[in-house]
Amino acid sequence: MTRLLVVDDSALMRRLLGELFTRAGGFEIAFARDGLDALRQLHAFKPDVVTLDVHMPELDGLSCLDRIMVERPCPVVMVSAMTEEGAQVTLEALSLGAVDFIAKPTGAISLKMDVLGPKLVEKVQGAARARLPRARRLAERLRLRRGEPRQRPAPVRPVPPVAPVDVTDLPPLPGEVEGAVVVGCSTGGPPALDALLAPLPANFPWPILVAQHMPASFTGPLARRLDRLCALRVLEVVQPVPLAPGHVYIAKGEADLILGRRPAGLMALPAPAAAEHRWHPSADRLVTSAMEQVGARRLIGILMTGMGSDGAAAMTALRHAGGRTIAEAEETAVVWGMPGELVHAGGAEFVVPLDGIAARLLALAPAR
Missing domain, CATH: 3.40.50.180 (Methylesterase CheB, C-terminal domain)
Structure with missing residues (x-):
């Protein structure tokens, strides 16, 4: 049985994801409504995998992910918007330690879950088998165990969009x-x-x-x-x-x-x-x-x-x-x-x- 923590500030998304993974079978599911709630559940529920929304009140997804990777590392699948800003944030999340991501449905969410659901279940099942590098951020974890104050990273801000390269301007191949x-x-x-x-x-x-x-x-x-x-x-x-x-x-x-x-x-x-x-x-x-x-x-x-x-x-x-x-x-x-x-x-x-x-x-x- 895979212990799954679903973190999302939308009650509808929490319900739909809960129903999805219950139907899939093989999951014990807990829910968190924001990043701070997720950190409490991280230590109480001890999940094997976390699905983590990017945009949440109190503590956003990137800040929550940063804490998870230091306090109790486990595989995290980000739920991200399919936009330029969403892509930038997702790439930052992957660099922080998330193992995968999936698009957050928009519009009539319940209608789109039939299409996105199997892919999300597959990604979470794959994440449960993922290997997290043991040495990643080891020094921060050791400082936390010794009770030393944490050196907080600079806040992450999305990189402004850059105009794509016009390949017609590339020099001719010599x-x-x-x-x-x-x-x-x-x-x-x-x-x-x-x-x-x-x-x-x-x-x-x-x-x-x-x-x-x-x-x-x-x-x-x-x-x-x-x-x-x-x-x-x-x-x-x-x-x-x-x-x-x-x-x-x-x-x-x-x-x-x-x-x-x-x-x-x-x-x-x-x-x-x-x-x-x-x-x-x-x-x-x-x-x-x-x-x-x-x-x-x-x-x-x-x-x-x-x-x-x-x-x-x-x-x-x-x-x-x-x-x-x-x-x-x-x-x-x-x-x-x-x-x-x-x-x-x-x-x-x-x-x-x-x-x-x-x-x-x-x-x-x-x-x-």
């Missing part, structure tokens, strides 16, 4: 790129992308293409956040764009990203989500298209944390065809679904903890 890196990730992916991309130099020799399972309204803010954090140039692919070294191409959410060839050379192309793939943006489809256009021997595939098996089949084929593949190790993956499937299929050449993947990639990529 020559055909020699190879590419293809990356797949899902649950726990945004912090994993931080760890992968931040150590890479601006002159990294190959373009990097990323399929991160996310809604369409979230991948633009994700790309802009990564662009601020790392030396590489990071773009969301919303129209055809030529591939260039030192660039990262983020697939637009709820669609797919594929490689194509034009007279000017290799291109990153947005594509409607293909029905034969369950998850989107599809890592399997990205890798397959890259093999068709670049060739396996000039590709490096990286599969990181995430539920399901997206990317495992295509990267196994990539490895058997002579490409190089890296799977995130179980001990660091929030959910060892996608990389675990790659390992079990015999498609992982290297199995590497998250903090070592960038170094392994630098060792495999050609020098510039």
Whole structure:
């Protein structure tokens, strides 16, 4: 039985979510009406998983999440608005330690629960199996146990929206790129992308293409956040764009990203989500298209944390065809679904903890 704490200031949402998880079975459910109530329940009920609304009185979702991760860490699924501001706040929540998020229904909420309900149940069940890094914020937890005053972090404020890059203004590609890196990730992916991309130099020799399972309204803010954090140039692919070294191409959410060839050379192309793939943006489809256009021997595939098996089949084929593949190790993956499937299929050449993947990639990529 999974102990679930539902935190939401809306009595209607608490009732609907309670009914949803009761019907699903396997849950013992408690409720909290705001962040302060949630912290009381955190110690009294001792939940295995928390669903946490972002906007609440008394103590908002981000501040509550910050306290949970220090006082009694457990998997948290954020319930967030599907807006630019909601995306910014959700990305901040993931960096604070939330393992996943789901859109908060708007309008006729009770009518939309039939559509959103199965996905929310799946995410919460996955979160219950999630692995939280033991060392994360360990110093703060030790100070709390010793009764020392807590050093409160600066308040989190959403980053103002930034105009998307106009890819028509990108400089022309000086020559055909020699190879590419293809990356797949899902649950726990945004912090994993931080760890992968931040150590890479601006002159990294190959373009990097990323399929991160996310809604369409979230991948633009994700790309802009990564662009601020790392030396590489990071773009969301919303129209055809030529591939260039030192660039990262983020697939637009709820669609797919594929490689194509034009007279000017290799291109990153947005594509409607293909029905034969369950998850989107599809890592399997990205890798397959890259093999068709670049060739396996000039590709490096990286599969990181995430539920399901997206990317495992295509990267196994990539490895058997002579490409190089890296799977995130179980001990660091929030959910060892996608990389675990790659390992079990015999498609992982290297199995590497998250903090070592960038170094392994630098060792495999050609020098510039």
